[in-house]
């Protein structure tokens with residue numbers, strides 16, 4: 001039986017990847033961090049928490065001895081390192097913690113692999129945030145990096161140390177440079193889910209107005225469920241490598257706002273500029289979106305659009321879900337949850 005270790009089981013990707021691996025017959029060890037009240041709402045939504053092949057284990061990413069014990073104890077042959085301080089905005093307020101968790105966390109696992117068994121395969125969750133101030137359009141595996149946040153810089157360290165361990169110790173270390181991927185399991189602090197949850201609340205009369213920061217930012221958004229499949233494919237390949245996963249389509253946050261309201265049968269019109277820009281419900285004349293500079297970042301990533309041509313050619317991976325379908329899925333799920341009083 002195949003055994004996999006997934007760090008960050010309580011996160012969006014951890015939940016979907018665990019679901020996929022269980023479907024494929026793996027025994028999955030999913031790690032979570034110790035807190036006074038751990039929240040497993042995502043694996044509960046996917047109804048996999050009670051699967052006998054899923055084991056939840058406490059693990060601190062910054063503790064190398066724990067990583068060594070974890071690998072010895074689980075016998076994992078594939079390690080997917082998804083745990084991270086993953087919110088770009090917070091990384092400006094907590095840069096050191098972000099470096100230790102998001103950057104050094106990957107090194108601890110690679111060191112543990114080197115010590116315990118260098119044939120264990122390793123997946124590192126790299127990110128399009130490493131492209132930051134983009135040097136080419138679209139971005140692919142050969143595009144130079146220019147991260148724009150402490151998060152992006154920490155991820156760049158983890159990316160390069162994965163490549164370094166591949167080259168130095170022949171470890172099967174893959175780095176997936178994934179562009180933004182969303183789902184009904186996305187955290188509410190990220191812009192798409194913040195929008196779909198707020199749209200649902202506005203539709204149900206529970207909220208008047210959604211507040212956002214930079215709505216000119218452009219992102220290449222895909223569906224998380226499609227992307228975890230790409231992670232698995234990378235670790236099944238003949239050679240360890242670096243792959244971009246993306247949809248090759250980019251839209252502004254403003255476009256996503258309009259799309260989400262449309263999915264809830266609300267038509268909106270935008271007017272004004274900069275911090276004075278608003279969106280108004282054309283049927284009622286009510287303001288449903290406004291700008292709050294509190295959500296602006298010290299440095300912004302303006303435009304991301306990726307080419308996943310290499311992943312398609314070598315892994316046979318391609319994004320399957322359109323942004324319209326993804327957005328509708330998220331709005332419908334947030335409408336259901338808000339009707340039921342769900343608050344995650």
Ligand code: NDP
Pocket residue numbers: 007008009010011012013014032033059060061081082083084085086087101125126127128177178179180181182187
């Ligand atoms: P989430 O924020 O949903 O999940 C992050 C996970 O990391 C959670 O399980 C979280 O635990 C855990 N974590 C956070 N801090 C710590 C810590 N100090 N110690 C241990 N665990 C911790 O992220 P996603 O699922 O969206 O992303 C998965 C990975 O992929 C992340 O590394 C992210 O940076 C990266 N990535 C994500 C992209 C995306 O668009 N989603 C794109 C590219 C890369 P808890 O639940 O307790 O907070």
Ligand code: GDR
Pocket residue numbers: 086087088089126127128129178179180181189190191192194211212213214215217218219253295296297300301
């Ligand atoms: P991002 O995602 O920073 O791309 O990182 P996020 O959804 O947080 O922001 C996307 C863009 O929207 C703009 N924005 C807002 N963002 C948030 N969160 N809240 C707002 O109110 C708001 N208003 C405008 C942001 O400025 C930004 O330009 C995500 C994370 O999942 C990372 O872990 C991952 O590596 C990258 O995607 C790829």
